[in-house]
Amino acid sequence: MPLPYAASRLRKLRRAAPAVLSALALLAACQRPAAPTTAAPTPLTSSDPAAPQWSPRVAKLLREMTLEEKIGQMTQITNAAINHTGEQKDITLDSAKLVPFVRDYGVGSFLNGEAVPPAQWIRYLTALQRIAMRESRLHIPIIYGIDHMHGASYVSGAAIFPHNINLGATFNPEFARQEARATVMESADLGHRWVFAPVLDLGLNVYWPRFYETYGEDPLVAAELGAAYVTELQNNQDILPYKVAACAKHFLGYSDPRNGWDRTNALIPDQRLQEFFRPSFQAAIDAGIKSVMVNSGEINGEPVHSSRRILTDLLRTQMGFKGVAVTDWQDILRLVTVQKTEPNEKEATFRCLDAGIDMAMTPYNTNFCRLVKELVQEGRLSKERIDLSAGRVLQMKEELGLFDNPLPRADRLGRVGAPEHQQHALEAARESIVLLKNEKNTLPLAPASVRRLLVVGPSAGSKANLAGGWTLAWQGRAEAQYPADVPTVYTALKREYPNAQVETMPYLDATGQPQTAGITAAARRADAVILALGERPYAEGLGNIDDLTLPADQQALVRAAQAAGKPTVLLV
Numbered sequence: 189m190p191l192p193y194a195a196s197r198l199r200k201l202r203r204a205a206p207a208v209l210s211a212l213a214l215l216a217a218c219q220r221p222a223a224p225t226t227a228a229p230t231p232l233t234s235s236d237p238a239a240p241q242w243s244p245r246v247a248k249l250l251r252e253m254t255l256e257e258k259i260g261q262m263t264q265i266t267n268a269a270i271n272h273t274g275e276q277k278d279i280t281l282d283s284a285k286l287v288p289f290v291r292d293y294g295v296g297s298f299l300n301g302e303a304v305p306p307a308q309w310i311r312y313l314t315a316l317q318r319i320a321m322r323e324s325r326l327h328i329p330i331i332y333g334i335d336h337m338h339g340a341s342y343v344s345g346a347a348i349f350p351h352n353i354n355l356g357a358t359f360n361p362e363f364a365r366q367e368a369r370a371t372v373m374e375s376a377d378l379g380h381r382w383v384f385a386p387v388l389d390l391g392l393n394v395y396w397p398r399f400y401e402t403y404g405e406d407p408l409v410a411a412e413l414g415a416a417y418v419t420e421l422q423n424n425q426d427i428l429p430y431k432v433a434a435c436a437k438h439f440l441g442y443s444d445p446r447n448g449w450d451r452t453n454a455l456i457p458d459q460r461l462q463e464f465f466r467p468s469f470q471a472a473i474d475a476g477i478k479s480v481m482v483n484s485g486e487i488n489g490e491p492v493h494s495s496r497r498i499l500t501d502l503l504r505t506q507m508g509f510k511g512v513a514v515t516d517w518q519d520i521l522r523l524v525t526v527q528k529t530e531p532n533e534k535e536a537t538f539r540c541l542d543a544g545i546d547m548a549m550t551p552y553n554t555n556f557c558r559l560v561k562e563l564v565q566e567g568r569l570s571k572e573r574i575d576l577s578a579g580r581v582l583q584m585k586e587e588l589g590l591f592d593n594p595l596p597r598a599d600r601l602g603r604v605g606a607p608e609h610q611q612h613a614l615e616a617a618r619e620s621i622v623l624l625k626n627e628k629n630t631l632p633l634a635p636a637s638v639r640r641l642l643v644v645g646p647s648a649g650s651k652a653n654l655a656g657g658w659t660l661a662w663q664g665r666a667e668a669q670y671p672a673d674v675p676t677v678y679t680a681l682k683r684e685y686p687n688a689q690v691e692t693m694p695y696l697d698a699t700g701q702p703q704t705a706g707i708t709a710a711a712r713r714a715d716a717v718i719l720a721l722g723e724r725p726y727a728e729g730l731g732n733i734d735d736l737t738l739p740a741d742q743q744a745l746v747r748a749a750q751a752a753g754k755p756t757v758l759l760v
Contacts, residue, residue: 240510245591246582250575252326253294258578259560260294264333264514266551267301270316277302277661279312283319290330291323293557296581297382297547299333303344303660306378306604310596313379317594329594331585333382333435333514337401337658339367339613340374340604344660345671347374347609351656352387352413354620356404361416363616364403368420368434370609376427377603379596381588384435384481386417388468395448397731400656402443407464411471418475431588436472437481438516439503440465441492450729451484451526461487470507478584479512482545484519491527493519494536499544512580514547515540520556534559538568546577630755633685633716640714641690643678644707645745647720647759648692651676657727664725677720677759688715695745702741704748711752719749720759 242250250258270286271278279301289295298316301309313332320330340346349355349367364386371383388410391402403410414436421434441461445452456465469480482499483492492498493515503509523529523536530536537559540548548556563569585591623631633641647653651670654677657663660670675683682690693710697703711717721742723731737743749756 240576240579240583242579242583243586246579246586249326249328249582250579253578255561255564255571255574256557257294257325257328258574259557260290261296261328261578261581262547262560262574263293263295263554263556264297264299264547264549264551265289265295267298269552270298276300279304279308281312281315281319283315286316286319287323289554290320293554294324294328295320295330295554295557296328296585297331297333299382299384299549299551300335301342302662303342303346303665305344306374306601307598309343309375309378309380310598310601313596317379317596321594328582329585329590331382331433331581331588331590332379333384334375334380335384335658335662336371336375336380337385337387339609340371340380341659342380342661343375343378343604345605346370347605347613348655348659349613350617350620351400351658352403353391353400355413355616356391356402356406356409357622358616358619359409360619361412363612363619364413364417365420366609366612366616368417369424369426370606370612372421372424372427372432373606374604374609376424376430376432377597377600380432381430381590382433382435382479383421384437385421386414386434386436386472387438388414388436388472389438389440389443390464390468392444392464393448394736395733396443396445397450397726397728397733398443401658403468407467410468414468415471415475418472418477422476422478429589429593433478433584433588434472435479435481435514436469436477438483439469439480439492439513440483440498441487442483442485445485448734449732451522453486453489456487466502466507473507473509477509477511478587479514480509481514481516482519484516484522486527491523491529493545494523494529494539494543496543504544510580512546512577512584513544515545515549517549517551520545520548520550534562538563541569541573541577546580628755630716630757633755633757635685635687638685638688638715641681641685641688641716641718642710642714642749643681643690643692643718643720644695644710644749645718645720645759646695646724646742647722648678648695648718649676652725653720653722655725657725657731659725662727663730664727677718681718696741700741702744702748704744707745707748708751711749711754711756714752714754716755716757717749717752718757718759719746721745722760 268274268276270282272280272282317329321327334342336342338351339349341348347370355363387401389402390410391399391404403413418434421432441454441456444454446455499513520536520540521533524533530539550556651674652664652667678692695702
């Protein structure tokens with residue numbers, strides 16, 4: 189059994205639930221009072237009930253740093269703000285744009301990009317780190333975060349693993365471990381020391397556009413695979429002297445929005461929050477995860493980014509998390525522009541820090557730095573509160589060895605796309621295939637019995653559709669940008685059936701209408717038909733839908749193929 193010890197862990201979590209639920213009674217009153225307009229609240233001293241334990245180096249830095257430098261450590265900026273063209277895909281550093289961020293504001297982290305060759309990443313992050321440490325008064329290194337969602341997917345030539353929903357279908361934590369191992373071995377040397385994975389949300393709402401990023405609907409499976417991923421990513425010995433931080437996301441309840449759309453409100457009773465949504469994150473915390481990313485939406489009408497009950501009382505007091513809590517993309521401002529719970533960005537900043545946020549993915553400007561400084565000067569935030577979050581960020585850098593080994597290295601680039609990693613990715617994909625129906629024992633199609641095969645549909649010749657979102661870029665990439673040696677369904681079947689005539693054809697005509705007559709005729713000539721249907725690549729809100737049915741043109745394709753009366757296999 190792939191999950192031999194998992195049941196006992198879940199039983200322990202469930203036995204703990206009554207005590208936890210009583211403490212979570214605070215969550216029942218989700219509507220907090222309006223922000224005060226006159227008297228300032230009592231300055232905060234800590235968002236963590238336990239005293240932090242800093243290394244001697246971190247403690248010394250906190251004594252020596254200015255307020256502005258500490259706030260800078262709590263700030264994360266997109267690489268688009270420091271690139272020549274102002275785009276994430278442009279991995280070419282503009283030092284004139286970078287210097288003010290690190291010299292004047294002490295920004296502690298940068299993030300993201302798109303897939304470029306390993307050598308280009310090394311040049312980029314070596315230059316970035318050298319400038320940052322040179323301009324920093326205390327020579328503090330930055331930490332670079334990246335969305336390697338299924339393998340080192342923002343590195344050209346890296347092994348691309350199936351998405352988490354596939355790994356969940358295997359019920360085998362070993363595949364999650366292998367993915368984590370390939371990810372760090374192919375990216376840590378490039379300077380990618382903070383990986384924004386794993387996604388530990390549950391796949392409960394099939395309308396939700398990030399469903400494929402989850403390990404599925406089972407808390408036990410998500411907990412076991414997530415813990416395996418975290419343990420390997422953060423403790424891999426083959427990348428020494430480097431270490432890499434994982435980031436469990438999106439804490440918590442993000443994946444079950446009432447309307448199915450990304451970054452919207454979820455209605456989740458406290459018991460369900462504990463029994464279903466907590467275990468995967470608890471397993472990651474128990475495995476020593478160094479960071480969490482926060483749910484961009486709301487639970488029962490309360491934005492999670494500004495919920496002290498969730499980010500401090502639950503995450504830190506009850507679950508024992510000691511690491512860095514980072515916002516998602518521009519989510520402090522989201523309280524003003526979308527959720528409209530705060531009148532301005534300053535109040536939103538206060539609420540999020542009050543709740544327990546440590547780092548703001550701002551991600552384009554330094555408004556956060558200015559606003560936090562004002563809040564401290566006004567007495568609304570204490571300097572001790574800033575020390576707490578800055579200390580957590582510095583402590584994570586310390587534990588990753590960034591102070592001692594801040595620069596990338598180029599002597600192990602042969603690991604990128606290693607055959608071993610490619611083989612593990614292939615095995616994971618094979619193990620994840622789920623046979624839903626097999627009438628008349630249509631499958632397997634024995635090569636000896638197939639002389640002519642028709643492969644048709646929007647995914648028949650598409651590499652992008654097979655890879656999905658977060659592959660080489662946020663929304664995936666255009667078909668022509670995928671490597672030439674990556675197979676499609678059509679080319680793979682041609683290889684699998686070398687003695688058969690494997691045909692394909694466009695399923696739409698020049699006007700965008702299904703070629704039903706032509707498809708039926710081609711299907712009649714074949715011994716069997718493979719229909720490769722499904723969705724285009726997408727990520728996050730660009731995948732919002734209101735209808736789960738296949739598009740009309742794909743339904744017409746199915747009917748046209750079935751009209752031929754030949755054995756038909758549907759791949760979705």
